[in-house]
């Protein structure tokens with residue numbers, strides 16, 4: 001059996017190596033490393049896949065969020081509502097731009113933003129809500145968009161982890177990242193659609209925002225050496241676009257495989273007294289960027305460590321909520337009561353999940369987990 005990894009990018013590459021190598025070679029032969037034709041070919045294909053009107057390439061998912069915020073004409077001190085239970089990139093860019101992050105709680109079953117919590121956090125200064133489609137699960141977008149529209153607030157979907165997923169609303173199915181004012185995607189290698197380096201895109205259906213974000217990505221310029229607004233240098237390079245163009249063809253297949261792994265884990269681990277398996281609300285087609293359990297009535301950290309000793313890596317996404325991060329200590333005078341977030345950071349554990357996992361490996365992982373839970377229980381109760 002292979003060594004178990006959280007994500008096995010090597011095996012995935014080996015399975016599509018001929019196509020990937022040919023696509024990279026084409027870029028090498030053309031020497032069009034920046035803004036080569038393959039960048040547009042990829043973004044056009046992604047637009048067709050998601051049905052987003054505009055797909056703007058950029059350097060990574062963090063830049064995508066920053067550029068989206070920069071396009072919204074915000075003023076220092078404007079408030080941006082985000083869940084605290086997310087990767088730091090979601091909120092770091094808010095602080096970087098002199099905006100004020102306002103942290104809200106998540107639903108403990110879906111791990112995505114709690115609607116009441118958002119509603120209560122809205123003030124006249126609120127200009128943006130950033131719902132995060134965490135672990136592959138789409139946030140409940142309809143009530144979020146209703147709240148946003150009623151209060152004239154923009155919505156940036158942080159879709160770094162959930163490309164390939166969709167939302168089922170009253171008016172049908174929408175791919176994640178196509179419902180908000182703007183959305184961001186990360187192509188970090190381990191993501192559901194991963195590059196072989198950094199990469200990202202920003203999506204919107206607004207012509208005006210699209211042309212502004214395109215400019216921001218390119219030093220605030222449309223015409224070479226004429227700079228209308230302050231921008232950044234954020235590009236998706238041609239080699240990454242070539243890799244992503246090949247892998248986009250496999251995205252649905254990859255998501256199906258992730259769902260099959262999740263179904264296996266659910267079958268074996270469901271109904272265990274100490275494990276809560278992931279919940280899929282009817283509105284969300286979950287694509288399992290992570291398979292995250294909640295460990296109840298047992299020492300999560302002890303299970304995590306014991307599994308590592310048995311060759312099963314697991315991860316804690318995320319051990320510290322954003323509102324308690326050192327970087328936000330000057331914001332900590334705002335008193336936060338986010339019980340679900342604070343509960344989850346001490347209880348969640350993500351199991352290995354990737355597109356190449358075999359049944360033998362999944363059986364090994366679940367067998368080890370069940371044995372470790374018994375072992376940890378005995379250690380504490382005897």
Ligand SMILES: Cc1ncc(COP(=O)(O)O)c(C=O)c1O
Pocket residue numbers: 060061062063086087089090132158160161185186187188198199200
């Ligand atoms: C929720 C979330 N937002 C934003 C990002 C940032 O993406 P990147 O690493 O491409 O900058 C990530 C990446 O890990 C993420 O998980």
